[in-house]
Amino acid sequence: MSGEKTKRGRLKFLLDNSVFLITGAIAALVWANFDKTSYGQFINTDLLEWLGISGVHHDAPPGGGHGHHGLSVHFVISDILMAFFFAIAGKEVWEALLPGGPLSNMRKAATPLIATLGGMAGPAGLYLLGCYYTGTMSELGNGWAVPMATDIAFSYLVARLIFGPGHVAIPFLLLLAIADDAGGLLILAIFYPQKELAPLWLLATVGAIILGLLMRRMRLQSFWWYLLLPGALSWYSFFKAGIHPALGLVPIIPTLPHAQTDLGLFAREELGRHDTLNEFEHWWKNPVEIFLGLFALANAGVVLSSFGTGTWLVLAGLLIGKPVGITLFTWLGQKIFKLELPTGMGFRHLLTVGMVAGIGFTVALFVATAAFKPGTPGLDPVKMGALGSFAAAFMAIIGARAMGIRPGGAATNKEEPAAETGKEEDASAD
Numbered sequence: 001m002s003g004e005k006t007k008r009g010r011l012k013f014l015l016d017n018s019v020f021l022i023t024g025a026i027a028a029l030v031w032a033n034f035d036k037t038s039y040g041q042f043i044n045t046d047l048l049e050w051l052g053i054s055g056v057h058h059d060a061p062p063g064g065g066h067g068h069h070g071l072s073v074h075f076v077i078s079d080i081l082m083a084f085f086f087a088i089a090g091k092e093v094w095e096a097l098l099p100g101g102p103l104s105n106m107r108k109a110a111t112p113l114i115a116t117l118g119g120m121a122g123p124a125g126l127y128l129l130g131c132y133y134t135g136t137m138s139e140l141g142n143g144w145a146v147p148m149a150t151d152i153a154f155s156y157l158v159a160r161l162i163f164g165p166g167h168v169a170i171p172f173l174l175l176l177a178i179a180d181d182a183g184g185l186l187i188l189a190i191f192y193p194q195k196e197l198a199p200l201w202l203l204a205t206v207g208a209i210i211l212g213l214l215m216r217r218m219r220l221q222s223f224w225w226y227l228l229l230p231g232a233l234s235w236y237s238f239f240k241a242g243i244h245p246a247l248g249l250v251p252i253i254p255t256l257p258h259a260q261t262d263l264g265l266f267a268r269e270e271l272g273r274h275d276t277l278n279e280f281e282h283w284w285k286n287p288v289e290i291f292l293g294l295f296a297l298a299n300a301g302v303v304l305s306s307f308g309t310g311t312w313l314v315l316a317g318l319l320i321g322k323p324v325g326i327t328l329f330t331w332l333g334q335k336i337f338k339l340e341l342p343t344g345m346g347f348r349h350l351l352t353v354g355m356v357a358g359i360g361f362t363v364a365l366f367v368a369t370a371a372f373k374p375g376t377p378g379l380d381p382v383k384m385g386a387l388g389s390f391a392a393a394f395m396a397i398i399g400a401r402a403m404g405i406r407p408g409g410a411a412t413n414k415e416e417p418a419a420e421t422g423k424e425e426d427a428s429a430d
Contacts, residue, residue, distance in 0.1 A: 018153045020293030021362065025300040025387065032301030039301045043074040077298045078369060079245045081291040083235060084284050085362075086185065087249035089152070091281055093182045094254050096175070111341060112172050114333040115326045115350070116179040119357055122325015123147035123317030130313040140310050140378045143371045145187050146386060147317025149363035150177045153292075155356045158393045162352060162400045164407030168344040173353045176326070184363055185247055192370040193242040204237035205251050212255025219257075223280035226256050244370055256280060292362060299365050300387060306380035314364070314385025319392055323354030348403040355399055358392030 032039045048071045095101055124144045131137040131144075155177055156170070163169050212230040220226075227249070235248030258277035327350055333339040341350065364386035372379035 018157070018289065018292070020289050021153070021296050024293035024296030025361075028297045028299070028301035029304075029387075033303050036301075036303060043072065043298050043301070045073045047071045047073060047076060074298050077291070077294045078366070079239075080235075082246040082295055082366065083249045085288050085291060085295075086246055087253055088281055088284060088288055089178075089181045090185070090250035090253045091277060092178050093185075095258070095277075096178055098258075098260065109175065110337070111330060111333060111339045112175040113179055114337075114339065115172075115330045115353075116176050116183065118325035118327070118329025119150065119176060119180060119322050119354065120148045120183055120325070122328070123321035125325075126321035127313050127317040130309075130316055134309050134313075136309050136313075136378075140313060140382070143310065143314070143368060143378060143382045145184070145191065146364050146367045146371060146382055147314045147321060147360060147389075148180070148187070149184055149360040149367055149386075150180045150322075150357045151359045151361040151363060151389075152177045152181065154359045154361055154390075154393070158356050158359065158396060159353070162356065162397060162405060162407065163349075166408075167349075168342045169349045169353050172342060172345060173356060176353065176357060180357070181363065184367070185250060188367065188370055189243050189247055192244060192367070194244055194370070195242045197242040198240060201237045201241035202243075205234050205241075208234035208237065209251055209255060212252045216255055216257050221257060221276050223256060223276050223283070226252055226276070226280075230255065246366070253277070295362070296365070299369055300383065302380040302383045302387070304384075306384050308381035308384075310378050310381030311385040311388065314360070314382055315388050315391070318358040318360045318364070318385070318389045319355075319395060322358040322392070323351055326354035326357060327351050348405060352396055352400045352403065352405060355392055355396035358389060358395070360386050360389040360392075364389060 028039070031042075124147065127144050127147050128137075128141065131141050152174070155173060159167075159170050159173050208230040211233065212226055215225055215230070230252045231249050234252050235245055238248035239245040256277040258275050327347065330339075330341070330350055331347075334341075341347075365383060368379065368382045368386055372382065
């Protein structure tokens with residue numbers, strides 16, 4: 001019995017610390033550098049053909065599948081399985097808007113939201129500026145959104161390591177990352193169509209939402225109903241409309257029966273809630289960690305010689321543009337709109353949060369695959385930049401130490417002048 005408990009504990013550790021994601025990325029790098037050809041064959045394997053199913057022909061899918069059936073390994077992982085990752089991200093955004101959620105009170109949300117704008121504008125602006133000065137705008141310009149991403153899971157783990165649990169900077173970072181994801185979803189949908197747009201298919205998305213609302217009115221509680229009917233319809237409508245189908249489950253998330261209040265971003269108390277929306281997250285959370293590992297395996301396979309201009313542009317955006325943009329926009333928010341940082345958080349904490357937010361990884365890789373077609377010269381160098389953004393973690397840890405920030409140090413749950421204003425605000429961003 002104790003052995004079984006130990007195994008469960010080890011599995012929980014692997015899932016909670018994104019070990020599958022890291023392992024998938026390392027495996028992809030090793031594989032691609034030892035045998036690029038077999039790696040490419042693997043991600044483009046036609047699953048229907050592999051299973052011996054013939055006579056079914058579809059259009060080539062977005063996202064890199066080349067099989068004539070349109071059901072490559074890459075497509076299944078990046079366009080179908082990743083839909084559950086974005087659905088969970090959408091769930092956190094939706095709940096943040098509910099009463100009690102960090103986005104429901106604009107007075108409390110204004111500072112991290114303006115910081116988010118800086119964390120998106122700074123990297124994108126620096127990236128495009130770099131493209132202009134290096135003369136690579138035509139080759140790399142479409143990747144401007146790659147360095148805007150923040151990997152929530154890794155940034156959260158690094159922030160806890162730097163600040164210690166309970167520090168006000170952690171919910172501030174989480175809200176910033178969630179708002180960043182919300183902006184990223186919009187950017188993916190609007191600026192990175194996967195084929196020629198067919199807007200009429202979005203009427204099916206509207207139909208899926210209406211169907212979900214009717215099912216909620218009928219008091220259907222199992223999330224499977226919502227996934228198999230309106231969820232499948234919404235996903236297919238995105239696929240046919242030319243919008244990245246990995247976003248296809250997001251529109252139906254608000255239709256699932258849910259609590260009318262929010263307990264906070266990733267709050268542990270949410271585990272005690274058993275409404276349909278929370279049951280959806282509880283069931284899919286661990287599978288999604290495995291899906292992320294598969295995503296890394298299918299997308300992180302770049303040869304180390306792929307370093308190029310795109311690599312340095314993405315790294316500049318994430319490692320420099322993120323912290324500078326977040327800090328500058330927050331400072332402007334204080335000066336122009338009289339916004340305040342939460343009590344217990346000064347500019348040294350804000351700068352550290354900006355450095356932590358420079359870990360782009362998962363979402364940056366995803367945006368890279370959406371921004372560049374398979375085989376284009378800019379794709380691998382930009383992917384290398386997304387992978388290299390792990391350097392932001394080391395930069396943040398060293399920077400925090402240099403600024404005197406310690407886990408559970410004096411700033412934790414204690415009052416500190418709110419960055420030049422001397423004013424105080426609630427000691428939590430959520």
